[in-house]
Amino acid sequence: MALPNDFIWGVAGASYQVEGAWNEDGKGPSIWDTYTHARQSPVHHHETGDIACDHYHRYKEDVALLAEMGVKAYRFSISWSRVIPDGIGRINPKGLSFYSDLVDELVRNGIEPMVTLYHWDLPQGIFDRGGWLNPDIVGWFERYTKIIVDALSDRVTYWFTLNEPQIFLGLGCYTGAHAPFLKMADRDVIKMSRHALLAHGTAVRTIRQFSKKPSKVAFAPTGPSFVPSDNSEEAIEKARSKTFAFDDYGYIFSNSWWADPIFLRKFPDGAKEFFGSDLPDFSEEEWDLISSPLDFYGCNIYTAMRDLKDISATDAKEGKQGEPLTAINWAITPEVLYWSAKFFYERYKVPVMITENGCACTDYVHLDGKVHDPQRIDFTKRYLREFYRASKEGIPVVGYIYWSFMDNFEWGIGYDARFGLVYVDYETQKRTLKDSAYWYRDVIASNGESLWD
Numbered sequence: 001m002a003l004p005n006d007f008i009w010g011v012a013g014a015s016y017q018v019e020g021a022w023n024e025d026g027k028g029p030s031i032w033d034t035y036t037h038a039r040q041s042p043v044h045h046h047e048t049g050d051i052a053c054d055h056y057h058r059y060k061e062d063v064a065l066l067a068e069m070g071v072k073a074y075r076f077s078i079s080w081s082r083v084i085p086d087g088i089g090r091i092n093p094k095g096l097s098f099y100s101d102l103v104d105e106l107v108r109n110g111i112e113p114m115v116t117l118y119h120w121d122l123p124q125g126i127f128d129r130g131g132w133l134n135p136d137i138v139g140w141f142e143r144y145t146k147i148i149v150d151a152l153s154d155r156v157t158y159w160f161t162l163n164e165p166q167i168f169l170g171l172g173c174y175t176g177a178h179a180p181f182l183k184m185a186d187r188d189v190i191k192m193s194r195h196a197l198l199a200h201g202t203a204v205r206t207i208r209q210f211s212k213k214p215s216k217v218a219f220a221p222t223g224p225s226f227v228p229s230d231n232s233e234e235a236i237e238k239a240r241s242k243t244f245a246f247d248d249y250g251y252i253f254s255n256s257w258w259a260d261p262i263f264l265r266k267f268p269d270g271a272k273e274f275f276g277s278d279l280p281d282f283s284e285e286e287w288d289l290i291s292s293p294l295d296f297y298g299c300n301i302y303t304a305m306r307d308l309k310d311i312s313a314t315d316a317k318e319g320k321q322g323e324p325l326t327a328i329n330w331a332i333t334p335e336v337l338y339w340s341a342k343f344f345y346e347r348y349k350v351p352v353m354i355t356e357n358g359c360a361c362t363d364y365v366h367l368d369g370k371v372h373d374p375q376r377i378d379f380t381k382r383y384l385r386e387f388y389r390a391s392k393e394g395i396p397v398v399g400y401i402y403w404s405f406m407d408n409f410e411w412g413i414g415y416d417a418r419f420g421l422v423y424v425d426y427e428t429q430k431r432t433l434k435d436s437a438y439w440y441r442d443v444i445a446s447n448g449e450s451l452w453d
Contacts, residue, residue: 008399
């Protein structure tokens, strides 16, 4: 057996992407509610998460599907503004009750609840007060975390503080591709990075201090992962170096900009020279907070990055000619799960969990009433074999969380992209398990051994 007996097989979703009920039962607006409603919203077809998968009303049906699929864990996020409508004031009992009821339903079905505290849907009330640019957000996030921990930690073991800070700051406030669709100067983005790191550390400390049962805590970053062009030491070191470079792919999107402070208690080499006085200085107490020990390295990985410097200047296409692509043109590079697990473990010295990985396909209901998605099965099998390989070579692996449980609102590209193991007809909200859901059930039952069938 290459995978540990307690390996966690799961699926994931996120509040704004699935819940709907955007203004029901006392919920306040998030930035995604506000800015998808704007006339100039750049979201495809001007779509919103107002209804999404209607998970808020259908969570029992959805948990029953999770149980039918045999998954061991469900990673979901909390909507901050559902629990605290303006982000800082009164608690909304109905919002908190929804998440408590969801956790109860998961536990009742033998499914491990895994809570992500922040998956991009910042309360509009906090954004109006400066959002991540306001240093007070650290204290606001601490209070929010304490409320969630007090309510759920008697049943929840696994906690994630922030999901993909590279994206909610990088795409949200640097390139303007995601809500709140801003393009801000480096100085401001660096300040927001400082506050996000402190909020993360404060949340870790709060979970450790107040959890009612032993906790496992991590965060779930993404970032550019590179694979070597061959097995030579030179190629391997080149891929490793690019994976942790903080400026080659844009500092805010890099792995080291976020993980080095958290695991190594420092900013990446060269950052001080690059940014000078704009780089934040942390006190020793703040470094203690930011580098609060985590139980594993969570990473959201879908594809290996390509190096444009290695491509002919006359070739406008990034990547290999004719390479396999998903339905949203992401390259299919299974080996990235092996190399990323190896590189992250060797640098940060903690076990690795794949907190997101999945494939967008052109799914639809066939004439027989089923959803046949052989490409997703093949994709996931290839990626999982590479993660299995990492485990076999001695890299400690914690689990694999497929993105996503069901088709949902995929941010700037709306509902066209279907990543789910469960098909959602958005007109009727009918759910249909895809072939991949049944395949994944068999993989889970064999603890990965069926990957070679």
